[in-house]
Amino acid sequence: MVSKKRDRTHRQLAVYADLCCRCAVCWWRKGRFGRALHLHHIVGRRGLDYHDHRNLICVCNECHDGYHIGGQRDLSLGHVLQAKLEEDGELDLEFLAKLLHRVGLKEDPKPLPQWARDERVANVSR
Numbered sequence: 001m002v003s004k005k006r007d008r009t010h011r012q013l014a015v016y017a018d019l020c021c022r023c024a025v026c027w028w029r030k031g032r033f034g035r036a037l038h039l040h041h042i043v044g045r046r047g048l049d050y051h052d053h054r055n056l057i058c059v060c061n062e063c064h065d066g067y068h069i070g071g072q073r074d075l076s077l078g079h080v081l082q083a084k085l086e087e088d089g090e091l092d093l094e095f096l097a098k099l100l101h102r103v104g105l106k107e108d109p110k111p112l113p114q115w116a117r118d119e120r121v122a123n124v125s126r
Contacts, residue, residue, distance in 0.1 A: 023059050028123050
């Protein structure tokens with residue numbers, strides 16, 4: 001039973017990953033040299049539905065590191081929520097909060113940093 005559920009989950013994640021063609025934050029496109037795309041869980045591994053598409057966002061390895069490590073590409077949860085909102089056109093904050101077993105998240109969507117907006121312009125023109 002567990003292996004069937006795990007296989008189904010891996011297939012769902014693979015389908016979502018195949019649909020990803022660019023980083024939701026900096027708009028770097030798949031297939032261009034120098035980076036890789038990753039599926040990032042907005043809310044960490046909590047709850048049964050954490051692999052749900054509403055909890056996933058496609059980001060390049062540099063933006064992913066910026067979220068987890070910081071540095072020049074420092075990103076907060078609010079930035080990731082904004083990128084998800086822009087990517088999908090909607091954001092289910094209630095679903096994400098329930099994954100955390102809370103009424104609300106610690107942050108609301110907030111505008112992306114200037115470096116991300118600058119990279120979007122550069123990546124669209126390439």
